[in-house]
Amino acid sequence: MIDEPIVQIGVTGERRLVDDFRCDLSIAELRSLIQECRTWVGVDSFFQHLCWTENKPGVVLWSVSDPLIFGHPENTNLLKDRCFLAPNQFLWWEATEFNIDSFLLPVEIIPHIQAKNL
Numbered sequence: 001m002i003d004e005p006i007v008q009i010g011v012t013g014e015r016r017l018v019d020d021f022r023c024d025l026s027i028a029e030l031r032s033l034i035q036e037c038r039t040w041v042g043v044d045s046f047f048q049h050l051c052w053t054e055n056k057p058g059v060v061l062w063s064v065s066d067p068l069i070f071g072h073p074e075n076t077n078l079l080k081d082r083c084f085l086a087p088n089q090f091l092w093w094e095a096t097e098f099n100i101d102s103f104l105l106p107v108e109i110i111p112h113i114q115a116k117n118l
Helices: 027-036 046-053 106-115
Strands: 007-010 020-023 041-043 059-062 076-079
Touching (some): 059 106
Parallel strands (some): 041 059, 059 076
16 A cells, blocks of 8 residues: 555646646646655656656656666666567657557556665
8 A cells, every 4th residue: 555645747638547636747847746756657758867867766667668778777667578669769759559568567566666665
Protein backbone atom coordinates (compact mmCIF):
# COMPACT_ATOMS: atom_id res chain seq x y z
CA MET A 1 0.00 0.00 0.00
CA ILE A 2 1.26 3.48 -0.87
CA ASP A 3 0.94 5.91 2.01
CA GLU A 4 2.19 9.00 0.21
CA PRO A 5 0.33 11.37 -2.09
CA ILE A 6 0.45 10.56 -5.79
CA VAL A 7 0.35 13.38 -8.30
CA GLN A 8 -0.26 12.68 -11.97
CA ILE A 9 1.28 15.20 -14.34
CA GLY A 10 -0.14 15.27 -17.82
CA VAL A 11 -1.70 17.22 -20.64
CA THR A 12 -5.24 18.09 -21.59
CA GLY A 13 -7.02 15.06 -22.98
CA GLU A 14 -4.92 12.54 -21.08
CA ARG A 15 -6.74 9.92 -19.02
CA ARG A 16 -6.89 10.81 -15.33
CA LEU A 17 -5.52 7.96 -13.19
CA VAL A 18 -5.45 9.54 -9.71
CA ASP A 19 -7.39 12.22 -7.84
CA ASP A 20 -4.59 14.80 -7.97
CA PHE A 21 -4.18 15.31 -11.73
CA ARG A 22 -2.34 18.42 -12.85
CA CYS A 23 -2.18 19.18 -16.52
CA ASP A 24 -0.53 21.66 -18.84
CA LEU A 25 1.94 22.89 -16.23
CA SER A 26 4.65 25.43 -16.96
CA ILE A 27 8.32 24.52 -16.71
CA ALA A 28 8.51 26.46 -13.43
CA GLU A 29 5.56 24.50 -12.00
CA LEU A 30 7.11 21.21 -13.12
CA ARG A 31 10.44 22.11 -11.52
CA SER A 32 8.70 22.96 -8.26
CA LEU A 33 6.89 19.59 -8.21
CA ILE A 34 10.11 17.76 -9.05
CA GLN A 35 11.85 19.32 -6.05
CA GLU A 36 8.93 18.47 -3.74
CA CYS A 37 8.61 14.81 -4.72
CA ARG A 38 10.39 11.89 -3.12
CA THR A 39 10.41 9.99 -6.40
CA TRP A 40 8.72 10.01 -9.78
CA VAL A 41 7.76 7.44 -12.39
CA GLY A 42 7.44 8.32 -16.05
CA VAL A 43 8.02 7.14 -19.59
CA ASP A 44 10.88 8.21 -21.81
CA SER A 45 9.93 11.81 -22.47
CA PHE A 46 10.97 15.39 -21.84
CA PHE A 47 10.10 14.92 -18.16
CA GLN A 48 12.92 12.48 -17.40
CA HIS A 49 15.43 14.92 -18.87
CA LEU A 50 13.96 17.84 -16.89
CA CYS A 51 14.24 15.75 -13.71
CA TRP A 52 17.87 15.07 -14.57
CA THR A 53 18.57 18.82 -14.78
CA GLU A 54 16.99 19.13 -11.32
CA ASN A 55 19.19 16.30 -9.96
CA LYS A 56 16.13 14.19 -9.08
CA PRO A 57 16.48 10.57 -10.19
CA GLY A 58 13.39 8.45 -10.67
CA VAL A 59 12.00 5.50 -12.59
CA VAL A 60 11.74 5.59 -16.38
CA LEU A 61 9.65 3.08 -18.30
CA TRP A 62 11.04 2.36 -21.75
CA SER A 63 9.46 0.72 -24.77
CA VAL A 64 10.91 1.55 -28.20
CA SER A 65 13.69 3.96 -27.19
CA ASP A 66 17.00 2.58 -25.98
CA PRO A 67 17.84 3.61 -22.42
CA LEU A 68 21.52 2.94 -23.18
CA ILE A 69 21.35 5.84 -25.66
CA PHE A 70 18.72 8.18 -24.22
CA GLY A 71 18.58 7.29 -20.53
CA HIS A 72 20.37 8.72 -17.54
CA PRO A 73 22.26 6.18 -15.41
CA GLU A 74 21.07 7.85 -12.19
CA ASN A 75 17.54 6.68 -12.97
CA THR A 76 16.07 3.24 -12.59
CA ASN A 77 15.63 2.50 -16.29
CA LEU A 78 13.13 -0.32 -16.88
CA LEU A 79 12.96 -1.90 -20.31
CA LYS A 80 10.73 -4.92 -20.82
CA ASP A 81 12.69 -6.44 -23.68
CA ARG A 82 15.18 -5.14 -26.23
CA CYS A 83 13.17 -6.92 -28.95
CA PHE A 84 10.70 -3.99 -28.80
CA LEU A 85 13.33 -1.33 -29.54
CA ALA A 86 12.83 0.63 -32.75
CA PRO A 87 15.29 -0.47 -35.44
CA ASN A 88 16.40 3.12 -36.03
CA GLN A 89 16.73 4.92 -32.71
CA PHE A 90 17.06 8.31 -34.35
CA LEU A 91 13.76 8.51 -36.25
CA TRP A 92 10.88 10.49 -34.80
CA TRP A 93 9.09 8.41 -32.19
CA GLU A 94 5.75 9.45 -33.70
CA ALA A 95 6.67 7.28 -36.70
CA THR A 96 6.76 4.21 -34.44
CA GLU A 97 3.53 2.33 -33.84
CA PHE A 98 2.42 2.30 -30.17
CA ASN A 99 2.51 -1.17 -28.65
CA ILE A 100 1.20 -1.51 -25.09
CA ASP A 101 2.88 -4.93 -24.84
CA SER A 102 6.30 -3.26 -25.00
CA PHE A 103 5.88 -1.80 -21.50
CA LEU A 104 6.29 -3.57 -18.18
CA LEU A 105 3.10 -4.11 -16.21
CA PRO A 106 2.60 -2.09 -12.99
CA VAL A 107 2.97 -5.27 -10.96
CA GLU A 108 6.46 -5.65 -12.48
CA ILE A 109 7.44 -2.05 -11.74
CA ILE A 110 6.49 -1.82 -8.06
CA PRO A 111 9.18 -4.28 -6.84
CA HIS A 112 11.88 -2.10 -8.45
CA ILE A 113 10.56 0.96 -6.63
CA GLN A 114 10.36 -0.93 -3.33
CA ALA A 115 13.84 -2.46 -3.75
CA LYS A 116 15.42 0.95 -4.15
CA ASN A 117 13.26 2.43 -1.38
CA LEU A 118 12.08 5.13 -3.72
